[in-house]
Each structure stands twice: as C-alpha cells, then as structure tokens.
Amino acid sequence: MISTTPSPAAFTASGPLTGRVRVPGDKSISHRSLMLSALAVGRSTVRGLLEGEDVLATAAAMRAMGATIVRGDDGVWTIHGVGVGGLLQPQAALDMGNSGTSTRLLMGLVASHPITATFTGDASLSGRPMGRVIDPLGLMGADITSSPGGRLPLMVRGMCPAVPIEYRLPMASAQVKSAVLLAGLNTPGITRVIEPIATRDHSERMLTGFGADLTVEIDSDGARVISIRGEAELKPQDIVVPGDPSSAAFPMVAALLVPGSDVVIENVGINPTRAGLIEVLQAMGGDITLINERVVGGEPVADLHVRHSPLNGIEVDPAIAPSMIDEFPILFVAAALANGRTVTRGLEELRVKESDRIALMAQGLAAIGARVIEAEDGLIIDGTGGEPLPGGAPVAAKLDHRIAMSFAVAGLVSAANVMVDDMTPVATSFPQFASLMTSLGAQIS
Ligand SMILES: O=C(O)C1=C[C@@H](OP(=O)(O)O)[C@@H](O)[C@H](O)C1
Numbered sequence: 164m165i166s167t168t169p170s171p172a173a174f175t176a177s178g179p180l181t182g183r184v185r186v187p188g189d190k191s192i193s194h195r196s197l198m199l200s201a202l203a204v205g206r207s208t209v210r211g212l213l214e215g216e217d218v219l220a221t222a223a224a225m226r227a228m229g230a231t232i233v234r235g236d237d238g239v240w241t242i243h244g245v246g247v248g249g250l251l252q253p254q255a256a257l258d259m260g261n262s263g264t265s266t267r268l269l270m271g272l273v274a275s276h277p278i279t280a281t282f283t284g285d286a287s288l289s290g291r292p293m294g295r296v297i298d299p300l301g302l303m304g305a306d307i308t309s310s311p312g313g314r315l316p317l318m319v320r321g322m323c324p325a326v327p328i329e330y331r332l333p334m335a336s337a338q339v340k341s342a343v344l345l346a347g348l349n350t351p352g353i354t355r356v357i358e359p360i361a362t363r364d365h366s367e368r369m370l371t372g373f374g375a376d377l378t379v380e381i382d383s384d385g386a387r388v389i390s391i392r393g394e395a396e397l398k399p400q401d402i403v404v405p406g407d408p409s410s411a412a413f414p415m416v417a418a419l420l421v422p423g424s425d426v427v428i429e430n431v432g433i434n435p436t437r438a439g440l441i442e443v444l445q446a447m448g449g450d451i452t453l454i455n456e457r458v459v460g461g462e463p464v465a466d467l468h469v470r471h472s473p474l475n476g477i478e479v480d481p482a483i484a485p486s487m488i489d490e491f492p493i494l495f496v497a498a499a500l501a502n503g504r505t506v507t508r509g510l511e512e513l514r515v516k517e518s519d520r521i522a523l524m525a526q527g528l529a530a531i532g533a534r535v536i537e538a539e540d541g542l543i544i545d546g547t548g549g550e551p552l553p554g555g556a557p558v559a560a561k562l563d564h565r566i567a568m569s570f571a572v573a574g575l576v577s578a579a580n581v582m583v584d585d586m587t588p589v590a591t592s593f594p595q596f597a598s599l600m601t602s603l604g605a606q607i608s
C-alpha cells in the first residue's frame with residue numbers, strides 16, 4: 164500500500180506540451196472487471212487493467228476470498244472465478260488501502276455470502292463514511308459492526324440467503340448503487356435500486372455483459388430503476404478496459420492551459436456518465452476534439468485532440484456534477500486561469516472523498532495566489548484571464564491523488580514553483596502520471 168515516506172515534487176512553468184499519450188485503464192471498470200471475473204464460473208481475461216494501488220487492493224481481496232488472479236508477462240490478467248455464492252472466508256483483514264470503491268463494493272459482495280470479513284484502510288479511507296452502504300446492506304440482513312460514525316475498521320457478517328430489497332439512493336453514489344446490486348447477485352429474487360440522479364453505469368453494463376439478468380427502466384419521475392435477479396450465474400468474459408477519463412483530465416487541462424500546447428490522448432473512455440468535464444471545458448471555450456470514436460469492451464471510447472485555448476468562466480450546472488464528480492479539483496485549476504468567474508454548486512459529495520476536496524482546493528489555490536471563495540457546496544473562482552498564477556507556495560495533498568495531480572498541473576502555469584508535499588498518493592490511480600507529463604514536456608523536479 165501507500166509508502167509512508169512522503170515524496171515531494173516541484174512543478175514549474177513549462178513550454179508547450181506536445182505529443183500523443185495513453186493514460187492507464189479506467190479505475191472504476193478495472194475494479195469491477197476483477198470482482199465480476201472472480202465471481203464467474205471459469206476463466207476470464209482482462210486487458211488494459213489499471214495496475215494502481217486501489218485496483219491491486221481489490222485483486223488481493225478477491226484472492227483472499229478464493230479467486231485465482233494472475234498477471235501474465237504480456238500484461239494480460241487471468242482470473243479463475245469461484246462462482247456467485249462461492250466466496251471463501253478470508254483468513255485475515257482485507258486491507259483496502261486508500262480505496263473507497265474497493266471497500267464499498269466488496270462490502271456488498273460479502274453481505275450476501277456466508278462469510279465474515281474485516282475491512283481496514285489508510286488514514287484517509289478510515290475517515291470516510293460507510294453508513295451509506297451499512298444501511299442498505301443491513302436491510303438485506305448483513306450484520307455490520309463499524310467504528311464510531313460508521314467508519315473503518317469494520318466487520319461484515321454476511322447473511323445467506325440475504326433478503327432482496329428495493330432501495331432508493333439517498334445520495335448520488337455509484338458505489339452505493341453497486342454495493343446493493345452486487346449483494347443482489349447472490350440474493351434470491353429481485354433486488355432493486357432506484358437512482359433519482361444517474362451516476363456512472365459501469366456496474367450495470369458489466370453485469371449485463373457477464374450474463375446477469377439486469378434491467379434498467381425509467382420511472383414516471385425520471386428516476387432509473389435497476390433490477391437484478393439473483394442468484395445469478397456469471398459467464399467468464401474477455402474484457403478490454405478503456406483509458407480512464409478521470410486520469411486523462413490532467414493532461415487535458417494542462418494542454419488547454421499551457422500556451423502553444425497540442426496533445427492527443429488516445430483511447431479515453433467517453434461514457435456519458437463520465438464525460439461531464441469534456442462538456443464543461445468545451446463550453447468554457449476549450450478546443451477539445453473527439454476523434455476515432457468507437458466502442459471498446461461495451462464502453463464508448465475516443466482519442467482526444469486538445470489544443471491550448473483561452474477559457475471563459477462558467478456557471479456549472481449542478482446536474483452535470485455526477486458525470487464529472489472526480490474531475491472538480493482539476494476543473495477548479497482550469498477556472499483559476501479562465502477569464503472571469505466560475506461558479507460551482509451542489510458538490511457536497513466532494514467533502515467526503517479521499518479528502519475534503521472543496522476545502523483543500525480552496526486552501527491550496529488561495530496559497531498559490533488564485534482568487535477563490537469557499538461555499539458549503541462548491542467554489543467560486545475568479546480567474547486570471549490566462550495570466551500565470553503567482554505560485555511559490557507549498558500545497559498539501561493529504562493522501563488525495565487528485566489533489567496532488569491538480570496542483571501539479573497548477574504548477575505548470577504558475578510564475579514560481581508549486582511544491583506538492585507528497586506525490587505518493589498518485590500511485591493509487593495513475594502511477595505513470597509524472598513520466599507521462601514529462602514526456603509531453605512538463606517540468607518536474
Ligand atoms: O463507483 C465508482 O467506481 C466510483 C464512484 C464515485 O464515488 P461515489 O459513489 O462515492 O460518488 C467516484 O467518486 C469514485 O472515484 C469511483
């Protein structure tokens with residue numbers, strides 16, 4: 164898991180960023196590909212898996228519960244699954260590291276198996292709320308004992324057979340939705356999740372691809388109603404994971420901001436439930452062209468051609484937030500260089516990610532000279548109109564990969580260095596970040 168020795172780095176104003184790059188595999192899809200392959204009967208393969216710490220935590224947990232998961236020298240992962248209902252009792256606590264997705268989705272799987280598992284994590288993950296999955300999984304019959312406030316460490320004693328429920332999501336969360344659907348896989352009858360606000364739909368797509376009986380309907384209020392029939396039998400698959408749009412966001416914004424830049428980012432997932440940032444940046448005036456659009460492994464993919472462009476401030480519609488929920492930190496950096504005011508609202512969920520992303524971005528941006536006002540549910544930012552930020556201050560990443568990468572990009576458009584106190588968290592989702600940015604021409608020391 165994350166090394167305890169901090170690794171600071173300084174990011175400096177750079178010349179134009181140019182070249183063609185590929186970002187690593189999508190983190191959300193990588194987690195799900197390992198989990199569902201581990202529950203299929205037989206041999207699945209996964210190409211393009213993100214080999215970041217979060218996904219490796221999922222792999223280790225699925226191994227601890229009986230699946231065989233092996234990485235070939237060619238980078239292809241092979242998984243022999245145990246079958247739905249076949250997860251084994253893990254012999255030790257499952258260490259989830261920094262990964263909320265691993266924790267919440269695996270709690271769902273354990274909840275309907277006749278096993279007990281303890282979940283632990285790092286300081287960041289141990290501060291995040293798990294009540295949002297404890298509640299529905301408890302309704303299904305799982306017995307969950309948590310640390311105060313519904314925090315890790317916690318223990319899930321599964322119920323088998325579990326009770327199918329109909330659950331209306333109280334917040335827009337793909338992790339909560341997925342936890343209930345995954346619990347429903349080994350639950351007799353129909354488990355139903357009602358999602359008033361659509362979130363990323365990778366679980367639905369992949370469960371269907373593995374042969375689960377899953378339907379999605381839209382009710383009279385416009386909510387998505389997702390129904391899964393347990394006890395499912397999953398058929399092994401050969402999966403190709405597209406590049407992660409949440410990782411592509413960093414070179415994309417950097418190319419828009421650094422004068423003279425011209426970059427192609429190949430093979431990026433553009434699933435509409437994930438592509439909100441592209442839409443917002445284009446509305447701000449960003450020159451982003453989608454080329455070579457195609458479907459890879461059941462997911463829409465394109466190459467992104469990005470050229471430096473002056474950006475204008477914007478009022479971001481809160482309705483688009485779920486489709487770019489992890490991209491707000493880097494959008495705030497883009498807004499800090501835009502012409503005029505950017506207003507974001509409806510982002511309460513950002514306060515319970517790896518860090519409080521509203522507070523940390525407000526503090527860090529102010530420290531490097533941006534004009535920013537912190538509201539309860541978002542930031543208001545008055546941009547420089549394309550002038551570099553002053554920079555020259557250290558910023559704290561607080562075990563949050565996206566905060567670290569956002570301030571790294573801010574350093575590329577600052578008059579004086581931006582020193583990020585610790586870049587190690589980047590290994591959770593984008594281990595190649597520094598080398599990829601350097602290959603485009605970024606200055607890092
Ligand atoms: O389901 C997923 O893979 C994810 C869902 C989102 O979390 P929430 O469900 O908490 O919104 C997102 O922030 C996270 O990075 C990945």
Ligand SMILES: C=C(OP(=O)(O)O)C(=O)O
Nearest residue numbers: 261262263264265489516
């Ligand atoms: C919120 C994130 O991940 P997780 O919830 O899996 O830790 C993220 O990657 O930005």
